[in-house]
Amino acid sequence: MVGATRMLRDRRRDVVQARQRRAAITPSEPAQRAAADLRRSGYLVVSGYYSAERCAALRGEIDRIMAEQPDVVQKDKVDADHRVFGAEHASTAIAAFHDDEFLHGVGEAYGGRALVNHTTLAARLRARPGNLGSGQGWHRDAFHFQYKAMIYLTDVGPENGPFQFLADSHHPLTIFADMLRGRLDAPPLTRLSEAQIARLLGRDQARLTTFSAAAGTLILFDSSAIHRGSPIGQGVRYALTNYYYEPHQLVDAMKEKFFPLARAHARSSSVA
Numbered sequence: 344m345v346g347a348t349r350m351l352r353d354r355r356r357d358v359v360q361a362r363q364r365r366a367a368i369t370p371s372e373p374a375q376r377a378a379a380d381l382r383r384s385g386y387l388v389v390s391g392y393y394s395a396e397r398c399a400a401l402r403g404e405i406d407r408i409m410a411e412q413p414d415v416v417q418k419d420k421v422d423a424d425h426r427v428f429g430a431e432h433a434s435t436a437i438a439a440f441h442d443d444e445f446l447h448g449v450g451e452a453y454g455g456r457a458l459v460n461h462t463t464l465a466a467r468l469r470a471r472p473g474n475l476g477s478g479q480g481w482h483r484d485a486f487h488f489q490y491k492a493m494i495y496l497t498d499v500g501p502e503n504g505p506f507q508f509l510a511d512s513h514h515p516l517t518i519f520a521d522m523l524r525g526r527l528d529a530p531p532l533t534r535l536s537e538a539q540i541a542r543l544l545g546r547d548q549a550r551l552t553t554f555s556a557a558a559g560t561l562i563l564f565d566s567s568a569i570h571r572g573s574p575i576g577q578g579v580r581y582a583l584t585n586y587y588y589e590p591h592q593l594v595d596a597m598k599e600k601f602f603p604l605a606r607a608h609a610r611s612s613s614v615a
Contacts, residue, residue: 368457374448377563381453385513385565388554392561398496402581404434405465405496408605415603423474423575429604430465430583437463440494440583449563450490450587458490458587462601468504468572468580476504477572477580481535484566486518489587491566496581500555504575506562509543510550513568521569535569543569 370378381387393401408427409416417426427433431441440446441463450458468477484491499505511517521527525543527535544551553573554562564570572580588597 368451370448370452374445375452377449378452381563385568386508387563389561391559393559395558398558401436402496404436405467405581408433412605415605421471421473423469423471424477425467427465427605428462428601431463433605433608446492454488454490456589459590460585461588461593462586464584466582468575470575470577474574476574481540481569481571483533483569486530489566491564491584493562493582493584495556495558495560497558499580502576503578504572504580506554507571507573508552509569510552513565
């Protein structure tokens with residue numbers, strides 16, 4: 344468990360450094376209150392953040408970008424999960440979500456560090472046999488601090504590929520314990536099998552949170568936790584997700600991870 348021990352040490356050091364950096368950021372009072380709620384469980388749900396009309400307009404924007412720029416659409420093996428990174432470049436309506444100061448401020452208050460929204464993902468997930476859902480199965484984004492903001496643009500029920508989150512799996516001590524209990528792979532491996540998840544949930548099924556919610560629901564979460572978009576059984580699920588990083592993390596390798604990005608377009612919408 345050398346990798347796990349190193350991870351635990353690095354996370355503790357990261358927490359200390361974050362406390363030292365907090366004085367350099369100035370999030371708003373609402374952002375600080377939301378970050379306190381986020382800190383309790385690793386996620387925060389805000390119902391009705393966008394109206395149904397705004398969600399419908401944004402779905403149209405995603406369809407338009409994918410039709411106009413098919414070369415930037417990333418697809419899974421069964422043609423279920425369609426993704427466009429950098430969607431803010433191709434739509435002023437999506438750029439409004441990308442630039443949302445409240446979402447940015449919550450992340451900075453939660454992490455105690457300056458953040459940059461590197462990209463907004465526009466995603467359309469369709470029911471197809473054998474699909475693994477958004478994100479292609481259970482995973483964590485990293486073993487260090489990570490923060491995302493996602494908004495449902497369609498109503499999402501149990502069969503529509505809802506987001507799922509394993510409670511407490513972002514806490515350093517729980518990460519270490521889960522590696523032992525679930526016989527998980529050591530860092531830097533971040534993917535988990537169904538068997539590993541079953542071992543973790545076999546001890547405590549209540550750790551699994553499934554986010555069925557209406558269009559316009561905002562979900563803020565620590566994506567160093569174990570999570571997934573569950574396989575979709577029917578319908579189509581649309582969502583936008585902001586990917587926040589510390590400035591020093593945006594090295595060339597990170598930028599290449601999201602390539603290709605959507606291009607600017609003269610007919611991008613001004614929906615607000």
